[in-house]
Amino acid sequence: MQELNYWEPGNLLEAVSLLSNLGEKGRPLAGGTDLLVKMKQGPANWNGIVNLKGLTELKGIAFDGQTITIGALTRVSDMMADSWVGLHFPILVEAARSLGTPQIRNIATIGGNLCNASPAADVALVFLIYEARLHIMGPKGARKVPVQEFYTGPGQTVLEPGEILTAVEMDVPPLNSKGVFVKHGKRKSHEIALVNVAVLITPQPGTKLIARARIAVGAVASTQLRLREAEESLSQTVVTADVLERAAELAEAAVNPIDDVRSTAAYRRQMVRVLTKRALQKAWGGER
């Protein structure tokens, strides 16, 4: 059994100071649904746990009419129940509904889903298409990082020792936007994604054109990806079956999955094309 040191700081600055002193040897603990699993897998190269549960300033959701700010310690189930999130960011709720079981969602936090940096994470994927900005506090002060610059590899982020994710901030997308989240796994529920896809389409009002499309995919590369080429192929385009097929082909070409115990790379690549097209079709919603 590995020896661990454990702290429960009462505020953010105390937590930053503890984690800074621990350096590479320390880990923040939020809900623990990823961290405790890792601890059970065997001795780690860290031995100091700083439990963030007392940091009330990292909990809760604020909305000013244009921008929503979700505290990093907000539980997945609390985010799902928030009426502003449901109204303006509905695919965040869809993705959250697919995360684990009600018991897990009642413990797991938004910040934990991001900081665990799993390429298959469900809620974190949707933050990519809402172009979230991440608030970080550390020994050198506060900074904001766009979510697309947050990941550096599987389980790796730009967080430096001592830094804590404090909140996630997003602007309300245009009101006529429509998003879709699709998760593909071996089972229908309680499953880690083999592939997950999130899309957001904004039509050009009064036309049959797409003004802007955003596409993000997970579990098919070392980090979650925004698929810029596929997105650009849809911009200012009249939607036809061929246009959606072309975007789906570009999506497939952009990913770099691996074979693992849950799927082959070839199957994942094929699923990216199928699910991207399906999600785009659903988001566009047929004839206009």
Ligand SMILES: Cc1cc2nc3c(=O)[nH]c(=O)nc-3n(C[C@H](O)[C@H](O)[C@H](O)COP(=O)(O)OP(=O)(O)OC[C@H]3O[C@@H](n4cnc5c(N)ncnc54)[C@H](O)[C@@H]3O)c2cc1C
């Ligand atoms: C049975 C089960 C099913 C699951 N199903 C899914 C699923 O379907 N989809 C999915 O995406 N995930 C799933 N997960 C994974 C997990 O529940 C989520 O990733 C969850 O959001 C993690 O949040 P947490 O608060 O528990 O994080 P923790 O385990 O507390 O932390 C995760 C990592 O992030 C770091 N961290 C946490 N908060 C911060 C912070 N504020 N600042 C800096 N670092 C921080 C920790 O040090 C740790 O390295 C599942 C887990 C289990 C056990």
